[in-house]
Amino acid sequence: MTRTDLTATAKRWVPALEWLPNYxxxxxxxxxxxxxxxxxxxxxxxxxxxxxxxxxxxxxxxxxxxxxxxxxxxxxxxxxxxxxxxxxxxxxxxxxxxxxxxxxxxxxxxxxxxxxxxxxxxxxxxxxxxxxxxxxxxxxxxxxxxxxxxxxxxxxxxxxxxxxxxxxxxxxxxxxxxxxxxxxxxxxxxxxxxxxxxxxxxxxxxxxxxxxxxxxxxxxxxxxxxxxxxxxxxxxxxxxxxxxxxxxxxxxxxxxxxxxxxxxxxxxxxxxxxxxxxxxxxxxxxxxxxxxxxxxxxxxxxxxxxxxxxxxxxxxxxxxxxxxxxxxxxxxxxxxxxxxxxxxxxxxxxxxxxxxxxxxxxxxxxxxxxxxxxxxxxxxxxxxxxxxxxxxxxxxxxxxxxxxxxxxxxxxxxxxxxxxFVVKTTRPHYAILGRLPGTMVYRNIERRADAETTPGVLALRFDAQFYYGNVTFLKDTLKKAEANMTTPLRAVVLDASAVNQLDSSADTALHELLQDYRNRGIQLLFASVKGPVMDVMQRSGFAEKLGQENFYLTTHEAVEAASD
Structure with missing residues (x-):
């Protein structure tokens, strides 16, 4: 180890060696x-x-x-x-x-x-x-x-x-x-x-x-x-x-x-x-x-x-x-x-x-x-x-x-x-999204009375990492939101912009959701999926099973595709 390396190591362990010589x-x-x-x-x-x-x-x-x-x-x-x-x-x-x-x-x-x-x-x-x-x-x-x-x-x-x-x-x-x-x-x-x-x-x-x-x-x-x-x-x-x-x-x-x-x-x-x-x-x-x-x-x-x-x-x-x-x-x-x-x-x-x-x-x-x-x-x-x-x-x-x-x-x-901490992550905040008139911006319909939903399309944002602790909560949330719709559900758009991580249990749950929706003739689409989350989806085969055509950069693009 050189003298420079020794000096750097000493400064790392003894912070005073940084400020004393330069006092x-x-x-x-x-x-x-x-x-x-x-x-x-x-x-x-x-x-x-x-x-x-x-x-x-x-x-x-x-x-x-x-x-x-x-x-x-x-x-x-x-x-x-x-x-x-x-x-x-x-x-x-x-x-x-x-x-x-x-x-x-x-x-x-x-x-x-x-x-x-x-x-x-x-x-x-x-x-x-x-x-x-x-x-x-x-x-x-x-x-x-x-x-x-x-x-x-x-x-x-x-x-x-x-x-x-x-x-x-x-x-x-x-x-x-x-x-x-x-x-x-x-x-x-x-x-x-x-x-x-x-x-x-x-x-x-x-x-x-x-x-x-x-x-x-x-x-x-x-x-x-x-x-x-x-x-x-x-x-x-x-x-x-x-x-x-x-x-x-x-x-x-x-x-x-x-x-x-x-x-x-x-x-x-x-x-x-x-x-x-x-x-x-x-x-x-x-x-x-x-x-x-x-x-x-x-x-x-x-x-x-x-x-x-x-x-x-x-x-x-x-x-x-x-x-x-x-x-x-x-x-x-x-x-x-x-x-x-x-x-x-x-x-x-x-x-x-x-x-x-x-x-x-x-x-x-x-x-x-x-x-x-x-x-x-x-x-x-x-x-x-x-x-x-x-x-x-x-x-x-x-x-x-x-x-x-x-x-x-x-x-x-x-x-x-x-x-x-566990309670907050197992029951995180979520939002059913609607489009603000004249824009391509989507916001929580409970906070914005002017936000308009698309008939038959459920757009939902999940504001937490998706892991084994909140898998059941997401499923129950989707079921509850579907039950409250006034028109038959034909497409679900999941805004993943706030999801930073995806573990194996959550990935398994996504496979189950996809299969359930397909059996009922309901389309599943994703918007704003982050890189680390997409990596897990690709390794598990979920991305291929869903199809790349069902991934979109924005919620607006996904909702428009579901409407068509």
Missing amino acids: RKTDLRGDLIAGITVAMMLIPQAMSYALLAGLPPYIGLYAAVLPLLVYAFFGTSRQLAVGPVAMVALLVASGVSGLAELGSERYIALAIGLSLLVGIMQFGMGVFRLGFLTNFMSHPVISGFTSAAALIIGFSQLKHIVGLQLPNTENIALTFWNTITQWTDINPMALTIGLGGIVLLLIIRRINPMLPGAMIAVVLSTVIVWLFDLDVNAGLSVVGAVPAGFPELSAPDVSLGDLRDLLPIALTIAFVGFIESIAVAKKIAQEKGYEVDPNKELVGLGLANIVGAFSKAMPVTGGFSRTAVNKNAGANTGLASMITAVLIGISLLLFTPLFYYIPNAILGSVIMVAVFGLIDTHEVKHLWQVKRDDLAMLGVTFAATLVLGVKTGIFLAVGLSMLW
Whole structure:
């Protein structure tokens, strides 16, 4: 292999080799500002999301250093801010809590092992180019799942806001009930700091979304706790001692049996994490005028999680809110993420004693404000006006996730998306066509009252690929249309302009239709048959059996021939 080939291969697997050698000085200012801004946002978020996952806060900080550096080299998005996110944190807690006691050494080891398993899965999906699988998750279903999960995540932080020892549950009603029944034990100082943090964060967001609201709230509350010794005098729960420096690089302390037990939740996190990441990455790439490669994104996220597992990090992915801040702050390349990682690394080396007095209540308020912004009321309004059957899918997913939990909800969301896809392809749209007066144009007679049909001729357009799943539907549709005709049927024109594929079952059905129509003295004609469909018809002998004289370029030509 020549040096040129090696360079091309390296660039294909390491996208940073494309932009680093050609880095423009004009991009540095934006990357520097974005890197600093996101670091100030990520430090409190990383600790908050670790807490949400049932892990010590420093595990979240570990997840905000090496994984960011790795993704910056191997990812294709220039603005995606990788790190701990609320959705993945909740899934970690949901999946690992059934295997070990929350916060125990074994729990931490399993969570780190989960990072390794998630990384291997995502890396494998990227290498084998399976990024297309996310296309089966419809946007309404994702929106319903995300909104419900946001509510579950938000209310899971109620225990920190009120300072109560509440059981870990995804049942919002149960969380409310436990809080109400223990209202006399609520810690007034935790409630004051928690609610005050929420109000402060909302005010800062309203004044200027670019301001590091989370960092401002954390610093203010930490100074207050330190000044008045509220952890002692008011029994306020704080982060406590955070180990200084970086952890020793080592393989996760888990067995093969542990990895087997973690497989279901790892698969869920790998899938959900990638969906969240690719959704925001694609949106911003479209705004910026470039493209992201889903398969390379999987490789980048996979390697970030694998390396993270060896540095005792929780699973990571791209986050909605941080990515938006990264973009708005001026990020132009992956250097912004590198700067963020370096700054958090410096914080781990020098500033961990300052983290001791951070109140858990303020971290809970950071999570609440962040995740409640993910509740998508705009999509509900949009679907109510545009597509109410999709709104029903959103509603079912939302309700099921709230009632059954996040793990069950995501699998239900995937299943519903698949089922809806099957339903739409097995019962596709079709149109009985009529000619617009004075033209050679044919349109759906249900939409155009002036469209005129030809007596005895049924012209029908089938708007989907023709395969085994909708064979029966086409036959039934033709029978129904024939039964509704006011004159005896003598010719059928099938407009195949929207048919892209034809499988063997559908081809067999066409042979049967042709034989049935010929036995009844009815002519069958085709219009606008595409090349791939014609190839199948020719190989199967259908084209020869029908006769080339019964294939036409346009519906008008076919109807005219049938009329003659």
